[in-house]
């Protein structure tokens with residue numbers, strides 16, 4: 001029995017190294033370009049001269065917070081009253097992350113040390 005050799009019906013393609021065609025480019029950004037997760041809004045009642053406020057802001061910045069809504073109660077007595085009725089406290093800073101009243105600088109540091117700050121900063 002003779003074997004019948006069939007001609008190839010289409011040219012054989014040989015994979016080559018080098019640049020992939022543009023159509024093969026990925027349509028999603030790589031991990032380096034991925035958007036960071038959204039963060040909860042941070043609001044802080046402060047005064048101009050306040051080492052605890054500076055400490056709290058520095059810690060929040062270290063944890064990735066880029067924007068803090070700062071309410072200067074030394075410039076606005078009505079905001080001081082609002083802060084006291086919202087928090088029951090008279091010292092600054094008073095820090096809110098999203099809807100949560102964290103408290104002052106010591107409370108923020110304690111929350112961070114028990115591992116809760118990052119989670120609270122992550123928007124739901």
Ligand SMILES: N[C@@H](CCC(=O)N[C@@H](CS)C(=O)NCC(=O)O)C(=O)O
Nearest residue numbers: 050051052090091092093104105106
């Ligand atoms: N333990 C508080 C201390 C805050 C504090 O003493 N803040 C000062 C300003 S740096 C303040 O508000 N002093 C005014 C007062 O005691 O009435 C914290 O960690 O936030």
